[in-house]
Amino acid sequence: MRTKNIVAGITAMAAAFVMSAPQAQANSMLELISGGNTVTVAGVAGLASYNGSVGAWNINVTTGTAAPVLGPNSIDVNSVDSTTTGTVQTLTILWSANGITGAHNYTDTVGGTLSTGLTDVFSSYYDTTGTLDTTATALTAAITESSSPFAATSNGGPTPGGPYALTEEVVISGATAANSITSFNDNLSALPDGGATLTLLGGAMTAMAMIRSKVGKLK
Secondary structure, eight states, rough: OOOHHHHHHHHHHHHHHHTTTTOOOEEEEEEEEETTTTEEEETTTTTEEEEEEETTEEEEEEEEEOTTTTTTTTTEEEEEEESSOOOOEEEEEEEEEEEEEEEEOOEEEEEEEOTTOOEEEEEEEEEETTOOOSSSEEEEEEEESSSSSEEEEEEEEOOOOOOOOEEEEEEEEOOOOOTTTEEEEEEEESSOOHHHHHHHHHHHHHHHHHHHHHHHHOO
C-alpha cells in the first residue's frame, strides 16, 4: 500500500510538470497605419477586427486572432485592402499579442494575391517586455512578395522562455493605379517540439526516474 501511495504521488507530480505551461495571452492589438492616419483596435478574448478606411486605402477588412481563438503559441492576421484613388501611400498592418511563454522556434506562413505594381512585405517580431505592436527584435526573416498569387514560409527563433509579445507586420506599398488591391493571410506559429515542450518533457522524465528509483528501494 505504501508503494502505491508513493507512486501515485510522484505520478501526480509528473503530470503537473506537463500541465503547468501557461496557455493564455493577456492582451492583443490590431493597428493600421497609412498617410499619417492610424486606426487602433484592442483585441477582446484574442480577436480584433476592422472594416473601414485608412488614408487613401478606403477598403480594409482586417481580422487578427490569437489565444484563446487560436492555440497558445500562434497569432494570425488576414486582410483585404484596396485603394480606388491610385494615391501612392504605404499601408502598414500590425497585429500583436502578449503573455506568451516558452522557448520556441516559429514559422511565418503567408499566402494571397495582389495587384500588379503592389509589393507586400511580411515580418515577425518578439518583445520580452510584453509591449504590443513593437518591431525591435526580428523573429523570422522578412518575406517579400510582388507577384500573384503567392505563398511562402520563413522560420526563426528560438524565443526566450519568459513572457513575451509576438507581432506580425505587413507593409503594402506601390499603389500607383486606381483599384489596387491585395488579399492575404499571415500565420505565425510555434514549430512542433519546441524548447518549452522539451523542457516540460524533461521534467516529466525526471519525475518518472524518481518513481523507478523509489519503487526499487522499496522492493
